[in-house]
Amino acid sequence: MAEPAAVRPAAPWRTRLAPYRAVLASRVRAQRSYRVSFALDLGSSLLVGIVELAEVWILFHNVTVLGGMTFASIALVFGIADMAFSLADLALGHCDRLPTYLRAGTLDVFYLRPQPVLAQLVASDISLRRLARCVVGAAALGYGLTAADVRWSAVTVLLLAVTFVSGWAIFAALFIWAAGLQFFLVNGAEMTNAFVYGGRYAATQPGRVWPGALKVVFGFVFPVAFAAYLPVLRVVDLPSPHPFPAWAGWCAPVAAVWAWAAALACWRWGMRHYQGGGG
């Protein structure tokens, strides 16, 4: 006879995580087994990063200071934001596929398994090709740290570390937030691109150039301004634009907590709304 069900929740973490590990390991093996296709994917991903950086560089080819920042300091913003976004995309980017599962009714399978649906969706894939794009962000970050007027101290290192982790968490939350809304949108999936991919684009800009409405949307609702721009202002010692106080640069963790709270609430709301694929 099987052991009593009451004992099961006490199973150690290692055992509880084993199914997720098995799925992720199989996804990693699958991607590596089609070598040509994987190499092409890596190449395209690298190119995405290069083109995005080029778009910023071209603006600075025309002017030396934009929104109060030089190319070196905006490279710092771009580097942190783009790396955090790529790593969030690597772990959670496939949540974009939820509308396909909803239309085909295959999401119902997730409901049948004894694990949380969100955890299964997140662990269902991992896009290693995004690592290539990360390289561009890392290069921009490296250039920014050496070329910009960074005031080095232990506090600066701490601020950069806190920002990087919080930035990743903010973008990760945006992916889950978008997935929660997909339960209602289905065919209107593109709407969430406005704050997921729009959020990435916004996070790499000098926020000083935004009109009030954009400051509200990308500073407070989808708080990507905290993922890189506001903290970098502290690192290179520039004034924060209205309405952000100087200490806002330290508030990335608060922004991350807000984003996760909103994302998880949205996901729960969507899960309850879902009526099944009728299969």
Add this chain to the structure above:
Amino acid sequence: MRALVRTYGRLLVSGFHEASHYRLAAFAGLVANVTFGFLKSAVLFATVDASGGHLRGYAVGSMSAYVWLSQGMLGLVNLSGGHELGDRIRTGDIAVDFARPVDLQLCYLARFVGARAFSLLPRGLPSVAVGALVVGMAMPSSVTPYLLGLVSLLLGVAVSFACVYVIHVIGFWLVETRGLQILYMVVSGFFAGLFVPLPLFPGWLLAIADATPFPSVLMTPVDVLSGRVSDVAAVHAVLLQVAWLAGTLLVGRVLTGAGLRKLEVQGG
């Protein structure tokens, strides 16, 4: 000849009808377009201001025209590289298409133009309206730029289709074209001037862009419509679009012919 025009005309109308059923999708596209439009305006206006109000022929009003016309065109042209053709080649459904008494390339072109024309109503015109009302944009006051602009717009849509068609018929040899599609998405948007207008590019990069068909997809229609390029230069730009359209369609035809000889579909 009349029967031929009627056939492709009907395909065009059917594409329009098909697209008209996905209204929420169109509205979602509008929300995304407008959000990106505001972000683009913010950073590009700041660039114009930082250079003293005039940047390579752009003032704030003409930069606004560039931003909102290009955002409005996003639903019209195909810069994502996605098309059903790739799937049909992979699954073998393409055999059914070849069995039809219409030309494969022209049939898909007609349906594409029809479907994309629909996007003008829920996506294109509202985007431009938001730009004109909320931000304000400098537009020409005579009729000619709009007439020539419409022709240029149509050519841009067709060139984008012809390029995507080439990407997908390469699937006869590659089977999986996803890598190529991503490549197309990145390169075409950049060289079409989607995020930064081409006149802001440094000379060497502009020369590379001009060696591709992508400026004909987006930058030329925007330039002609906004009157940034006018008179003889505008006619010249439109003729260049015609040349790119002929070239890309021809490459697609040659590849289709070669693919057809190679194609082997199982079952029946």
